[in-house]
Amino acid sequence: MNENNEPLLSTFKLPNGVELKNRIVMAPMTNFSSNPDGSVTDAEVNYYARRSKGVSMVITACTYVTPNGKGFHGEFGADHDGMIPSLKQLAEAIKEQGAKAVLQIFHGGRMCPPELVPNGEIVSASDVPAEKGGVSTDEPDVKPRALTEAEVEEIIHAFGETTRRAIEAGFDGVEIHGANGYLIQQFFSPHSNRREDRFGGSLEKRMAFPLAIVDEIKKTVKEHAKAPFIVGYRFSPEEPETPGITMGDTLKLVDALAGKGLDYLHVSLNDFFSAPRRGVEDLTKTRIDYLLETIDNRVPLIGVGSIYSAEDARKAFKTGVPLLALGRELIIDPDWVQKVQEGKEAEIVTQLDKSKQEELVIPDPLWNAIVNTPGWFPGVS
Ligand SMILES: Cc1cc2nc3c(=O)[nH]c(=O)nc-3n(C[C@H](O)[C@H](O)[C@H](O)COP(=O)(O)O)c2cc1C
Numbered sequence: 001m002n003e004n005n006e007p008l009l010s011t012f013k014l015p016n017g018v019e020l021k022n023r024i025v026m027a028p029m030t031n032f033s034s035n036p037d038g039s040v041t042d043a044e045v046n047y048y049a050r051r052s053k054g055v056s057m058v059i060t061a062c063t064y065v066t067p068n069g070k071g072f073h074g075e076f077g078a079d080h081d082g083m084i085p086s087l088k089q090l091a092e093a094i095k096e097q098g099a100k101a102v103l104q105i106f107h108g109g110r111m112c113p114p115e116l117v118p119n120g121e122i123v124s125a126s127d128v129p130a131e132k133g134g135v136s137t138d139e140p141d142v143k144p145r146a147l148t149e150a151e152v153e154e155i156i157h158a159f160g161e162t163t164r165r166a167i168e169a170g171f172d173g174v175e176i177h178g179a180n181g182y183l184i185q186q187f188f189s190p191h192s193n194r195r196e197d198r199f200g201g202s203l204e205k206r207m208a209f210p211l212a213i214v215d216e217i218k219k220t221v222k223e224h225a226k227a228p229f230i231v232g233y234r235f236s237p238e239e240p241e242t243p244g245i246t247m248g249d250t251l252k253l254v255d256a257l258a259g260k261g262l263d264y265l266h267v268s269l270n271d272f273f274s275a276p277r278r279g280v281e282d283l284t285k286t287r288i289d290y291l292l293e294t295i296d297n298r299v300p301l302i303g304v305g306s307i308y309s310a311e312d313a314r315k316a317f318k319t320g321v322p323l324l325a326l327g328r329e330l331i332i333d334p335d336w337v338q339k340v341q342e343g344k345e346a347e348i349v350t351q352l353d354k355s356k357q358e359e360l361v362i363p364d365p366l367w368n369a370i371v372n373t374p375g376w377f378p379g380v381s
Pocket of ligand 1: 030306
C-alpha cells in the first residue's frame with residue numbers, strides 16, 4: 001500500500017466506543033428499488049452486499065418513519081414492526097461483509113410525492129410549498145398542510161420507534177436525516193417554518209424539532225440497545241432560498257448538536273471543498289473548515305462531496321475531518337477501499353462504465369435514474 005494512504009485506512013473509535021476499521025464510509029443513497037409495500041428487494045440487498053466489504057460503515061438509503069413521510073418511489077419503510085424482517089435482511093447483508101450497518105431515518109415532509117402518502121396529504125412545518133430549483137431537484141409543486149403540535153410530537157415519537165426497530169433488526173446505528181430539504185430541515189429552515197408555537201419563531205425554536213428527535217432517539221437507545229449503538233446526524237449547511245438557512249444558522253445548530261452526545265455529525269455536500277454562500281464573515285474559507293472550527297473536536301465530522309480518486313481522499317482528509325463518505329464513487333467502483341488497501345489505487349475507476357450494470361450489481365431503477373440524468377455521474381453525459 002502507498003504509505004500516504006495509511007491514515008485513510010487506520011482504525012477510528014467513535015465516542016460510544018465502537019471501532020471503525022477504516023475512515024471510509026458509504027454515503028446514504030436512495031436506490032428506488034424496494035417493493036411497493038416498503039420491504040427491501042433482493043436486488044437492493046445484493047447492491048449493498050457488493051459495497052460492504054471495504055468500507056468501515058454503510059449508511060443506508062433513507063427510510064420513512066411514518067407513512068406520510070415516504071419521499072421516493074421504491075423507498076423502503078421502517079414505519080411499523082412488520083418491516084423488521086425486511087430491515088433485518090438489509091442489516092445482515094451489510095454486516096456479513098464486515099461493515100457497520102447504519103440505517104438512515106427520515107420523513108420527507110413537503111417533498112413527498114402526493115401519490116405516495118395517505119390521502120395525498122402532504123405535511124410540513126408550515127403551509128409553504130417548496131420553491132422550484134431549491135435545495136433538492138425534485139420538488140413537488142404542492143402546498144403542504146402545517147402539522148399540529150400533537151402531530152409533531154407523534155413524528156418525534158415515530159423517530160424513536162424506528163430506532164427501536166433498527167435495534168431489533170440488528171443495525172449498528174441510525175443516522176438522523178436532517179439534510180437535503182426534508183422534514184427535519186424544513187423545521188430548521190426559516191423558509192418552510194413560519195410557526196409561532198414552541199417549534200418556530202426564532203432560530204432557537206426552529207432547532208426544537210431536530211433536537212427533540214435527537215433526545216427521543218438517545219432515550220430509545222438507552223432503553224433498548226444491549227450494545228453500544230451509533231447515533232449520527234446529517235445536515236445540509238445552506239439553502240439557496242431567501243429566507244433560507246445560512247452558514248451562520250448552521251454553525252449554531254452544529255454547536256447545539258455537538259453537545260448532544262452524538263457519535264458523529266455528517267455534512268451533506270456535493271463538493272467537499274465548497275465555500276459558504278452567506279451568513280459568515282469569510283466566504284473564501286471552506287464550509288468544512290468552518291464546521292471543524294465550530295465543532296472543536298467535540299464530535300467526529302464526516303465529510304463528503306465529489307471524492308473519486310485516492311488523491312481526492314487524501315486531500316480531503318488533510319483538512320482534519322476524521323471520516324470521509326463516498327457516494328457516487330462507490331456506485332462506480334465498489335472495490336475502491338480494497339484497491340487502496342492493495343496498493344492498486346491506479347486501478348480505481350472514476351467514470352461510470354455504462355456496459356457494466358450487472359458486474360457492478362446496480363438495481364434497474366437506480367441504474368435507469370443514473371443513466372437518464374446527464375451530468376449526475378461522471379461518465380454519463
Ligand atoms: C443516487 C443518490 C441517492 C442519494 N440519496 C440520498 C439519501 O437517501 N440520503 C442522503 O442523505 N443523501 C443522499 N444522496 C446524497 C449523497 O449521500 C452524497 O451526499 C452526495 O452524492 C455527494 O457525495 P458524492 O459526491 O460522494 O456522491 C444521494 C446521492 C445519490 C447520488
